Amino acid sequence: MIKAVVFDMDGVIFDSEKLYRKHWMITGAEYGISEETMRELCNLIAGSTKERNEKLLKSRFGEDFDYDTFRGKTMSRMDQDILKNGVELKPGVVELFCYLKDNGYKIGLATSTQQERAQRNLTNAGIIEYFDHIVYGGVVANGKPAPDIYLKACEDLGVRPEEAMGIEDSLNGVKSSATAGLYTVMVVDLIEPTDEIRPLTNQIYDSLFEVIELLQKGV
Numbered sequence: 001m002i003k004a005v006v007f008d009m010d011g012v013i014f015d016s017e018k019l020y021r022k023h024w025m026i027t028g029a030e031y032g033i034s035e036e037t038m039r040e041l042c043n044l045i046a047g048s049t050k051e052r053n054e055k056l057l058k059s060r061f062g063e064d065f066d067y068d069t070f071r072g073k074t075m076s077r078m079d080q081d082i083l084k085n086g087v088e089l090k091p092g093v094v095e096l097f098c099y100l101k102d103n104g105y106k107i108g109l110a111t112s113t114q115q116e117r118a119q120r121n122l123t124n125a126g127i128i129e130y131f132d133h134i135v136y137g138g139v140v141a142n143g144k145p146a147p148d149i150y151l152k153a154c155e156d157l158g159v160r161p162e163e164a165m166g167i168e169d170s171l172n173g174v175k176s177s178a179t180a181g182l183y184t185v186m187v188v189d190l191i192e193p194t195d196e197i198r199p200l201t202n203q204i205y206d207s208l209f210e211v212i213e214l215l216q217k218g219v
Contacts, residue, residue: 004106011169011189047170049143092208108153109134145172147180
């Protein structure tokens with residue numbers, strides 16, 4: 001029986017993956033990287049950690065590739081975009097939070113985003129108080145797709161992994177949640193489920209409203 005729901009943040013709670021992708025693509029173009037290559041890389045880096053993504057890009061472009069500068073330009077531009085224009089919540093987020101609170105579920109967050117940026121965006125959106133526990137990027141030894149962050153979230157919430165649902169939109173996130181042993185729901189955002197990912201999911205949905213319907217059935 002599900003007692004807690006653990007959310008990813010970008011692409012699940014916030015409609016922010018499109019912003020990440022927009023600004024990764026701009027930076028890639030500045031570095032002469034083709035759109036096709038950047039689209040492929042965006043699918044691979046979504047939901048993962050800075051350290052893992054640095055290894056990925058250096059494996060693609062060479063050990064002398066200055067990932068810190070590349071990432072810094074992207075994140076600075078994206079932060080300015082959000083500061084100016086805000087970031088929208090995904091449809092169904094507030095409704096799902098309210099359903100969970102009203103029905104006694106615990107709510108957790110397992111995000112690869114660093115605390116300062118994540119906390120700022122959650123606070124500005126007025127939703128940070130919904131969470132019983134938050135695990136930010138860099139807290140666990142191994143980020144997504146390793147299971148550590150979901151195991152930590154379940155530990156903090158006081159539930160066993162099999163008593164929790166993980167909601168993800170990225171390939172790395174699905175792997176993390178499933179490997180940790182959570183009931184794993186992929187809510188599709190920009191990345192379509194692959195043949196590798198489908199068997200790791202318990203459900204694949206297009207909307208968070210479908211998660212409410214699932215919980216109402218008593219999963």
